Amino acid sequence: MLVVRADYKKYPIPVLEKMRIDEDEFYKKYDACVVVQTCNRIEAYFDTEVNSDVDCILSDFSGFDILKGKNATFHFLKVSCGMDSMILGENQILGQIKTSFQKARELKKTSRYLDSVFLKAIHVGQRARTETKINEGSVSIGSAAVELAEKNFGLANKNVLLIGAGEIGTLVAKALMEKHIKAVIVANRTYERAETLAKELKGMAVHFDKLKEAINFIDVIICATSSPHYILKKEDLIDVGNKIIIDIANPRDVDDAVREFENIKLYTIDDLRNISDKNLQKRIEEVPAVEKIIDEEYDVLMKQIEKINVEEVLKDFNNYIEEIRVKELEKAIKLSKTKNPEEIMENFSKAFAKRITHDFVSYSINTSKEDLMNSAWWKNGK
Structure with a gap:
């Protein structure tokens, strides 16, 4: 995940107002993304599996801070808990995240990955406010x-x-x-x-x-x-x-x-x-408890995302196998009128296995063991 952000810590409110994202134009240009904007925060979240041209994104968000990968995810979980707010533990941000996410979903601009991250962030924000006192007592x-x-x-x-x-x-x-x-x-x-x-x-x-x-x-x-x-x-x-x-x-x-x-x-x-x-001191004392919840839920989220990745890999693999099967079957059908059926089946099975082996070997020669275990090699073999 990639996050571009600008908030009250770096810019005064009048400057932030000028930096606000035109959401209609934003959603026309990008897919697999969500914008979260409040009076003192502007943030856009991108699924980098879909938005792979990061340089293009960064050129559109000059002056914004950039967070990637694990740092981006941890940041978002803290935002949902009010840990990154002007008023520590405030409640409004959670509702604003829900509203922003719902808008992106209605526009069909999210992805399975972003759905998982946002639903998890909302859950973490709710846990923080029900299991700790991070939002209790007025601090403004x-x-x-x-x-x-x-x-x-x-x-x-x-x-x-x-x-x-x-x-x-x-x-x-x-x-x-x-x-x-x-x-x-x-x-x-x-x-x-x-x-x-x-x-x-x-x-x-x-x-x-x-x-x-x-x-x-x-x-x-x-x-x-x-x-x-x-x-x-x-x-x-x-x-x-x-x-x-x-x-x-x-x-x-x-x-x-x-x-x-x-x-x-x-x-x-x-x-x-x-x-x-x-009241602020009492909220500060709750920070370690909230951080513990974030750590716990981050691990759960990573397992959910790993499952999504495996499912996507299996889906691609099945599609790849099916493509080979159909091609070899077409060849076998053409030969079925002139050759022995047993010979045709023998040739079909050998060609099927040989194609898969050939593609795997071709890809693995130039791929590290770690990348090989984590990549959908058959995509590149086609």
Whole structure:
């Protein structure tokens, strides 16, 4: 297998966006291949038995890193487990791999080899997440904010106000989508962005100048803007009832003076960093267990691929034998009207055996013992 890859480790997101593969054009050009693309990863997987012109592939992917053989397979198994993700152990990549694989299969662009590798990678990713804790505990600030709110106060049937629809706010929104909240309201200085994010959350958007009115109906407030000034001051929160405020903005969105209200509980980004750091350390401790699963499943995969190779060899061998049999049989039939049947059968069997022996000897003279044992020599003998 050959993998061409570009990701967040080498390129910033804007550069990756420009490097994205046009999948329609890609699948028109190549067979036995699968593309996996996310917001911070671009990878294409090739079965090199079909795509033997590696130089042609590399010329199409200038700037991409290259992995081959065992390194490519191990890399992919790690990707499926979230071991190569920006957030260690994250779950989304597994669903993205499934979707990419399904698209390639529907287009009839996979091969028996790639089918085996992708199905194994999906299985390994599932094992890693069910048998270890590699994906437990929130490690991003946005997810940690939602985890804190749920763990300490519960989010079921709560009304949540998300202030800020930028990058961090979007991460919070994704985490909120998994919870059974009653309602979510999104506020942003650019109303259109708030409206777009609210639609994804199946919530509603509110204009920034209506923010104070919306607070009266909210249980939990999560602030994640990039404003250089306070969004919520002490005077904005007088007589608003019991509120939980989680401020993950940097610089801060909420004036620390609101802590003077007994009915308001304020958490800041410093509280969340402690949570995410502890969770990340727990995930790091799970890495050896995941690596053990990968090693185990890699060995199983190699046996599956070896079986596929043997089956392909036997198929080719049968085709080769059948081709010789048909040719010699045609000769025998032509002679059947003029010669003794026993003589014809004798000649037929000798010619059949001689052809196979001749082709094998011709091939083996210029082939090492190792290559001979692993190759379909009869392909070259024809």
